[in-house]
Amino acid sequence: MKRMLNAAALLTILALAITAHADEFSYNPPGQLEGGNVSGRADDRVYVPGMRHPIEEAPSYANSQIYGHGGFQGPGGGQCDPNNYAFPWSDNFCESRSWNMPLCPSGTGHQGQDIRPATCTDKAHWAVAAESGTITSIGTYSVNLMSDTGTKHRYLHMDPGTLAVTRGQRVNKGDRLGLVSNAFGGTPTTIHLHYDLNQNVEGVGNAYVPTYMSLIRSYEELIGMEAEPCPAIAPDGATLDNNTRCFSLQGNPRFWRYVEDAGIEGDLYWTNAWTNDSPGNWARWRLNFTEAGRYRVSINNVPEYAQSQQAIYTVRHAGTEDTVRVDQSQPGPDGWVTVGEFEFAVGEDQSVSVFDNTGESSDLERHIMVDGLRFERLDGQPPMPDAGMPDADVSDPPMEDVIEPDVPEEEEDATPTADVPEPEEDAAPPPPIDDPPVDNNNGNGGDQEEDPNDAIGTSSQVKQASCAQASSPRAPMGGTALWLGLMALVWGLRRRRA
Numbered sequence: 001m002k003r004m005l006n007a008a009a010l011l012t013i014l015a016l017a018i019t020a021h022a023d024e025f026s027y028n029p030p031g032q033l034e035g036g037n038v039s040g041r042a043d044d045r046v047y048v049p050g051m052r053h054p055i056e057e058a059p060s061y062a063n064s065q066i067y068g069h070g071g072f073q074g075p076g077g078g079q080c081d082p083n084n085y086a087f088p089w090s091d092n093f094c095e096s097r098s099w100n101m102p103l104c105p106s107g108t109g110h111q112g113q114d115i116r117p118a119t120c121t122d123k124a125h126w127a128v129a130a131e132s133g134t135i136t137s138i139g140t141y142s143v144n145l146m147s148d149t150g151t152k153h154r155y156l157h158m159d160p161g162t163l164a165v166t167r168g169q170r171v172n173k174g175d176r177l178g179l180v181s182n183a184f185g186g187t188p189t190t191i192h193l194h195y196d197l198n199q200n201v202e203g204v205g206n207a208y209v210p211t212y213m214s215l216i217r218s219y220e221e222l223i224g225m226e227a228e229p230c231p232a233i234a235p236d237g238a239t240l241d242n243n244t245r246c247f248s249l250q251g252n253p254r255f256w257r258y259v260e261d262a263g264i265e266g267d268l269y270w271t272n273a274w275t276n277d278s279p280g281n282w283a284r285w286r287l288n289f290t291e292a293g294r295y296r297v298s299i300n301n302v303p304e305y306a307q308s309q310q311a312i313y314t315v316r317h318a319g320t321e322d323t324v325r326v327d328q329s330q331p332g333p334d335g336w337v338t339v340g341e342f343e344f345a346v347g348e349d350q351s352v353s354v355f356d357n358t359g360e361s362s363d364l365e366r367h368i369m370v371d372g373l374r375f376e377r378l379d380g381q382p383p384m385p386d387a388g389m390p391d392a393d394v395s396d397p398p399m400e401d402v403i404e405p406d407v408p409e410e411e412e413d414a415t416p417t418a419d420v421p422e423p424e425e426d427a428a429p430p431p432p433i434d435d436p437p438v439d440n441n442n443g444n445g446g447d448q449e450e451d452p453n454d455a456i457g458t459s460s461q462v463k464q465a466s467c468a469q470a471s472s473p474r475a476p477m478g479g480t481a482l483w484l485g486l487m488a489l490v491w492g493l494r495r496r497r498a
Helices: 002-024 212-222 459-466 477-497
Strands: 113-116 126-128 133-138 142-147 152-156 176-179 193-201 205-209 237-240 247-251 257-260 267-272 281-289 293-300 311-317 320-326 336-344 347-355 367-370 373-377
Touching: 113 212, 142 176, 311 336, 320 336
Parallel strands: none
Antiparallel strands: 113 193, 126 176, 133 142, 142 152, 152 193, 193 205, 237 373, 247 281, 257 267, 267 367, 281 347, 293 336, 293 373, 311 320, 311 347
16 A cells, blocks of 8 residues: 555656646747847747647747856856746847848847757757758758748757758658757857748748747647637627737638738738638637627728638637628728628637638739727617628538648639638648748758857856756756656665665
């Protein structure tokens, strides 16, 4: 019985070690940089939804290398200081650098996010593919992964001798790429992974985009953190923007365009309508009502981007679904376009979705705009005429995530149809809006694009990397609990021998 109790206690301690990461994880707001000498980019957008966290195992710590302990502008000490291995995370996209960065407030800055692995041990922690794709180049300390969705993922400072991939190799999301190290062409730096994203940005072209929120969402998934509930819609209604946690863009992000200084909260998305049996791109708002009732659903209209005359909307409400056609180009006097009036139940499992396979030719280049939704309570009021016309031939649209379709060279011919069947794995995506991001380094790696200011200073500081990570009240509880569990096991074995 005593042995069983000891085993149960040990299992409890080990379970605490596993769950501690989720209990402790926290992060500072995007754009809040350490050091305070430059402004960051306060951007809540998740540029790569559904990506895998680029370090294989938790915990990991996103923070500054130059302003942390051991950094040449830090508070002193060595890179293995426990304060470098503690939450909360800190954004360091746009941190002071000399590189041209059009999305940074200063126009220059750091191109991505620095991430320390679980411990200050060299060549012990794997970096993995955040998305499926192809390894396009390998430099002396860099690996470029071009994903199937057109995003370039760049990994710097992995150990060249332990790379698990080669140029041209196909990888799947989660495949191992290499071990996190401090390779930097002979320049001193800390043991960390520099990770950045390059996408085609509307009005800018290929540019490095903020990684911080994509990393946060991927890390929450890695540690099994329970998602926050969707924003509550009050009994008298509410307006939901495209920046809520429960809004998502689906399909190939290469065909979504992001626009700033427009929309109800200063930004919006658009993609082009096209003709195909299955949708290539769609957007969805998940809903959470505090009180059941009848509500009018409307969409915001910005004429430059709301152009589709037969956009397909599916409203999932109170256990049923309705699909309607909406002319986005015809707003009411208040600038909003009515989708329809619907009975909603209390709680979640309800949504509004819009799809791009409207049957309008891609040659027309009609934009489908995605911005805000408005819900107005109607109980006790006479019904208003709908701008959306029920489409009896539209079948149920997809309600779950699907495998992304292959990127086409050109649009496949298709007979116009009003049907919206479940997207198939081999469905052709929409025709490209413009050229996708490309590897501008001709397969020679991206080493020259990382700034030497990532160096942490003197070689004497770097030598402290060999120090063991010290214990600290701020050190991860998971490691402490695991150590206590192992000690308890050793103590039990010794007692049995005695």
